[in-house]
Amino acid sequence: AQSVTQLGSHVSVSEGALVLLRCNYSSSVPPYLFWYVQYPNQGLQLLLKYTTGATLVKGINGFEAEFKKSETSFHLTKPSAHMSDAAEYFCAVSGQGAQKLVFGQGTRLTINP
């Protein structure tokens, strides 16, 4: 079975500061890892994904994430937060074989002016 844990249901940073959203996963097979973003009154939009290959993955809107197998982590970062980054962020895991996409509980990111 697979699972995802997002550390911190709410994260608040100042505009221009580093954004770090934490995600740890559990998977019995090599994982596929995803970050999605959900803006108010909208569906989820893919930010980035890791399947195989390079462990540092760059996504849209300046976000990136690094797959660290030894730490079973896939944390999402952005060097400088913008007001438009305020949203809910979901980490998700699936895997090779029969494992479907499983979502974490989400982290609400607030940007302070």
Next chain:
Amino acid sequence: ETGVTQTPRHLVMGMTNKKSLKCEQHLGHNAMYWYKQSAKKPLELMFVYNFKEQTENNSVPSRFSPECPNSSHLFLHLHTLQPEDSALYLCASSQDPPGRVGRDEQFFGPGTRLTVL
């Protein structure tokens, strides 16, 4: 229309009403999904369809009845719902090879905000 569309965007219904949610994907995908998103729980996968055949039902109560007439359209028929069914219902689609449905990127609609009185 592009992407995944859902109608209505908002729905208020009584416990004895019957209503339907509609989802349409304009991406040529083969798989479609219904998810429930409520305030205090992670996204819950409800149903999966692949080429209009249901491949997964995650122990969803029978008061939710899905219908997939073709690969582009997905419905969720609702009847005798409970207040705890109030949530955001999200539809998604994906293009996955056989044996890998639901494992890769999914494209989401904006959701239907359902309130059951």
